[in-house]
Amino acid sequence: MSKENVSIGLSAAIVAVEGERPSVLVVAHQGKDDALPFGPFDPAQQRTLESGLRKWVGEQTRFDLGYTEQLYTFGDKGRHSAGGHGSSTRVVSVGYLALTRQGKEAPETEWRSWYHYFPWEDWRDSKPAMIESAILPALKKFVKDAPNAETAELRRERLNVCFGEGWDEERVLERYELLYEAGLVEEFWRDSGKANKGASLGTAMLFDHRRILATAIARLRGKLKYRPVVFELMAPTFTLLELQRTVEALAGLRLHKQNFRRLVAEQGLVEGTGKFSAPARGRPAELFRFRRDVLRERPAPGLRLGVRRSKAS
Amino acid sequence: MSKENVSIGLSAAIVAVEGERPSVLVVAHQGKDDALPFGPFDPAQQRTLESGLRKWVGEQTRFDLGYTEQLYTFGDKGRHSAGGHGSSTRVVSVGYLALTRQGKEAPETEWRSWYHYFPWEDWRDSKPAMIESAILPALKKFVKDAPNAETAELRRERLNVCFGEGWDEERVLERYELLYEAGLVEEFWRDSGKANKGASLGTAMLFDHRRILATAIARLRGKLKYRPVVFELMAPTFTLLELQRTVEALAGLRLHKQNFRRLVAEQGLVEGTGKFSAPARGRPAELFRFRRDVLRERPAPGLRLGVRRSKAS
């Protein structure tokens, strides 16, 4: 067994939603790719991985993490390099998801829409044009270029699952990984040390941070439906439309307004405060607050979405 | 930063179902607690964490893993000790779930029902008596013994979510963690180095392996419902009742037979082979096989369960 060291890296995708924009806190390492707040795990100082994470994030962003959740541990050789050249110690990278309300960020950090990094994931207005114009042609070529028939069939299946009939908004990571392997994403060329001659989709991130962010979005989109996590992102009181817009921002989909409020109300996730918002135009909306009690009452208090399949709401 | 080393441990909960018994492959370290197959990650030799895992498992169990999935990375200080005394290097432990069909095991390894380790999780016959007789009284005491009112309230909520009204079969890990903190599980006393004067529930495992197994069961029970993972555990052809018994074994619940077959059939998860089983008594059942095509056709081809809420089927 040759002596190569391992070190553990901790990274956090810190998510907030402001208005209709789902954003992630990135560290602007000047000139370099955007990065998630990250740092090495120090086993001597930290009792748990999560406390290590909180320390790093606190130092880099002055943010006090609220809800956090471990995502995944990545250890692939070559996917944690900044420029394709191997470093001496191997980094195993543990990714976290954290939810907060957007506050003022520290210097060197910035909130950016996560759709900067994943423009094909935002279906709120319509199916992103780039899917038909750029992604599908390139992926079809990727299928055609397969070294053998078996690989071609596998690639065809993945294409279909990721971008075919029936958009499954949770498959964010699968889609990113497919685009990576097909060389449609800058990181692929950087990690392999070759020059990219084609298009790159979305904005690249440092190391494997875009992969971690994809995992975070996928997890959050899934979890929405069976745990009341959205409320971590809301102000103490909010209107039902604000809640809906937040969910839509995260899911990248439009929901049916009347049904959404029915679901939310019926499920007892929320209770009225008797106070009302003062909107610029239109009827004022009642302000609601999250009912903490549901946690005690029901086993899986998620937010069934009530997706809209037709025109307007 | 003081120099304490980190090493990465890989462990696998390898699951199979034989008849009505959901089992996990354990290594019988003679005299010591049961352990999952595990070993350190060697960054020099292995390109990915998963390949490292496959190597270890192959050596220890001669098993060729089929479906595998990463579960969680545990790094808590003190929860990876065999006897409560700290070792010099810190172990961060990455747990995996693997699904196979039960074959002949290697020497030193053994298939054991996972309900040995989690007897309170098997509700197939009825609610396990130990919940009323042992768990609830002890947990109520745990609530009462809280150092302050706030902690007591938190503990009361957790008790309710884990063992209160409305059994949620997926909360396996939450329940185990609660029992751990309440000192109802042997590992708690071992990790803290104190002597246990009360009862211990279930069979203890080495290190944090029971925690990993709890994570595995929870994940599998959840995943069942939205990905066709059960079929990894089935023979190439099977009757619908065999499929149902397998799902029941995993979920720890009884299902409604007629509705189960309706769901499975309607969803196109399965196709008839035209052949029939030869049972000891009763009408022969048609043998079915898994339809690989669903993966292409539908976004989330899970097995909605069709739980039974009343008497017999």
Place this chain on the structure above:
DNA sequence: ACATATATACTCGAAATGAGTATTATGCCG
């Protein structure tokens, strides 16, 4: 007063769900 913009309430059909009953195909036992 009315046009416009929202919020909120209510309706309706289609599908999914939970729980049964009914019918069919075996082996076995006298």
Place this chain on the structure above:
DNA sequence: CGGCATAATACTCATTTCGAGTATATATGT
């Protein structure tokens, strides 16, 4: 051979949930 026990499979039915609308209420600005 006829009837029973045992399972498999088919069909029924009421209830709930879902998706999609229409209708009504309450603001503001002109």
